[in-house]
Amino acid sequence: MSRIYLSPPHMGEQERELLQEAFDSNWIAPLGPHVDAFEGEMAEYLEVGYAAALITGTAALHLALKLVGVKEGDVVLCPSLTFAPCANVILYENATPVFIDVSPETWTLDLSALEIVFKTYKPKALIAVDLYGQSCDYDPILELCDQHNVAVIEDAAEAIGAEYKGKKCGTFGLMGILSFNGNKIITTSGGGMLVSDDEELVNKARFLATQAREPVLHYEHKELGYNYRMSNLLAAVGRGQLQVLDERVQARRRIFQRYFDALSEIDGIDFMPEATNGKTNRWLTTLTIDSKKTGVSRTQIINTLEKENIEARPVWKPMHLQPLYKSCEYYTANGEDVSARLFEQGLCLPSGSNLSIDDQNRIIDIIRDTLRQ
Ligand SMILES: Cc1ncc(COP(=O)(O)O)c(C=O)c1O
Structure with missing residues (x-):
C-alpha cells in the first residue's frame, strides 16, 4: 500500500497552469510578476498592508529579527515548544534565546510565564508562535509587550488561514511570518513571507533579501545583505495554492x-x-x-x-x-x-x-x- 504522509502537498490544476505560465514567460528568477502578484494577493487575503515573498519562513524570521534591530547579547523570547528555526534565528544574530512554557489549555505561549520573565529581563523581541495552527492570545500578549517596549514577531508558519478574534493569523505584532514549506497547509515546495502594516519594514526586508544592493547603476553595498527572495516559479504555485x-x-x-x-x-x-x-x-x-x-x-x-x-x-x-x-x-x-x-x-x-x-x-x-x- 502506498505510504500515508503526515502532511503532503495538495496541488491542483491551477497551480500547474500558473507554473506553466511562469515557465513559458521565462521569468525564472527571484523576482517577476508572480512574486509581485503573490505578495499583493496574500496581503489582501490577510488584510495586512504589505508582504515580501522570501525563500523560507526561516529567512523571514531572520529578517524580522534584523528589522527590529536585534544585536549580539540581546535577549529574544520564544516558546520552548516549537520547531528549531524560531530559536536558531536568534543565534544567527548572536543574541540570547530565553524560552517560555506554553499553556496546557492552548499549547501556545503561557502569559503568566511571560509575566515572570519580564521581572528579570528586558528583552528586545518576542517570537510568538501560533503552534500547529492555533493562534496565541494576542490581546494580553501585545499589551504586556507594549508596556515593556518589546517588539512582537508573530510566527504564523503553521497557522496560515487560522484566525484570532476574526482576524487572520500573521497580522498581529509588528511583523508576521509565514511558511510555504512542503509540509504546510499551502506550499510552494519551499517558501516564506514577511508581512506587516509598516511599509518601510517590508521594503527594508526586500532590500536585505536582495543582497542589500543600493539603488544605483553599479553594485553598491553599505549593509550586509542576503539572497532570500522567492523565485517567480514558486510564487506562481503559491498563487494557485492561495486560491484554495x-x-x-x-x-x-x-x-x-x-x-x-x-x-x-x-x-x-x-x-x-x-x-x-x-x-x-x-x-x-x-x-x-x-x-x-x-x-x-x-x-x-x-x-x-x-x-x-x-x-x-x-x-x-x-x-x-x-x-x-x-x-x-x-x-x-x-x-x-x-x-x-x-x-x-x-x-x-x-x-x-x-x-x-x-x-x-x-x-x-x-x-x-x-x-x-
Ligand atoms: C513554527 C515554525 N516556524 C518556522 C518555520 C520555518 O519555516 P521554513 O521551513 O519555511 O523555513 C516552521 C516550519 O518549517 C515552523 O513550523
Missing part, C-alpha cells in the same frame, strides 16, 4: 473532527483544545496519550502505524530539552513543565487535506486496535 486555502482549512478541520469523534472518548486521550477566541486551521491533528491510562505510549502508536507505512510523529521536542539549547534559561508558570509533558505524550496524526476517508478510517482502526492490546 480556505478549502484546505475546512478539509483539515474535518479531518480533525473525524479523529476527534472516533477517539476522544478513550480514557487517556486528549486532543489539542481549540482556543475559544480563535479558529485553528488544524494544520496537524495533535493529541496526547497518557500511557498510565491507555497502557500504550505514543511511541508505540507511531511504531505500529509505521509498520503499516503510515507516517505519524511526536509533537515538537521543546527547545530547552535540545542539546544545542540546554544552557539557555527556561520559564514555566506553576512549576509544571507543560512543554516537556506535551512532548512526552504528544502525537501528530496524518492530516493532509488530500487524506481520503478510507485511509483515515484505516488509521483510526489501527490506533483503536493498538490501544486494545
Whole structure:
C-alpha cells in the first residue's frame, strides 16, 4: 500500500497552469510578476498592508529579527515548544534565546510565564508562535509587550488561514511570518513571507533579501545583505495554492473532527483544545496519550502505524530539552513543565487535506486496535 504522509502537498490544476505560465514567460528568477502578484494577493487575503515573498519562513524570521534591530547579547523570547528555526534565528544574530512554557489549555505561549520573565529581563523581541495552527492570545500578549517596549514577531508558519478574534493569523505584532514549506497547509515546495502594516519594514526586508544592493547603476553595498527572495516559479504555485486555502482549512478541520469523534472518548486521550477566541486551521491533528491510562505510549502508536507505512510523529521536542539549547534559561508558570509533558505524550496524526476517508478510517482502526492490546 502506498505510504500515508503526515502532511503532503495538495496541488491542483491551477497551480500547474500558473507554473506553466511562469515557465513559458521565462521569468525564472527571484523576482517577476508572480512574486509581485503573490505578495499583493496574500496581503489582501490577510488584510495586512504589505508582504515580501522570501525563500523560507526561516529567512523571514531572520529578517524580522534584523528589522527590529536585534544585536549580539540581546535577549529574544520564544516558546520552548516549537520547531528549531524560531530559536536558531536568534543565534544567527548572536543574541540570547530565553524560552517560555506554553499553556496546557492552548499549547501556545503561557502569559503568566511571560509575566515572570519580564521581572528579570528586558528583552528586545518576542517570537510568538501560533503552534500547529492555533493562534496565541494576542490581546494580553501585545499589551504586556507594549508596556515593556518589546517588539512582537508573530510566527504564523503553521497557522496560515487560522484566525484570532476574526482576524487572520500573521497580522498581529509588528511583523508576521509565514511558511510555504512542503509540509504546510499551502506550499510552494519551499517558501516564506514577511508581512506587516509598516511599509518601510517590508521594503527594508526586500532590500536585505536582495543582497542589500543600493539603488544605483553599479553594485553598491553599505549593509550586509542576503539572497532570500522567492523565485517567480514558486510564487506562481503559491498563487494557485492561495486560491484554495480556505478549502484546505475546512478539509483539515474535518479531518480533525473525524479523529476527534472516533477517539476522544478513550480514557487517556486528549486532543489539542481549540482556543475559544480563535479558529485553528488544524494544520496537524495533535493529541496526547497518557500511557498510565491507555497502557500504550505514543511511541508505540507511531511504531505500529509505521509498520503499516503510515507516517505519524511526536509533537515538537521543546527547545530547552535540545542539546544545542540546554544552557539557555527556561520559564514555566506553576512549576509544571507543560512543554516537556506535551512532548512526552504528544502525537501528530496524518492530516493532509488530500487524506481520503478510507485511509483515515484505516488509521483510526489501527490506533483503536493498538490501544486494545
Ligand atoms: C513554527 C515554525 N516556524 C518556522 C518555520 C520555518 O519555516 P521554513 O521551513 O519555511 O523555513 C516552521 C516550519 O518549517 C515552523 O513550523
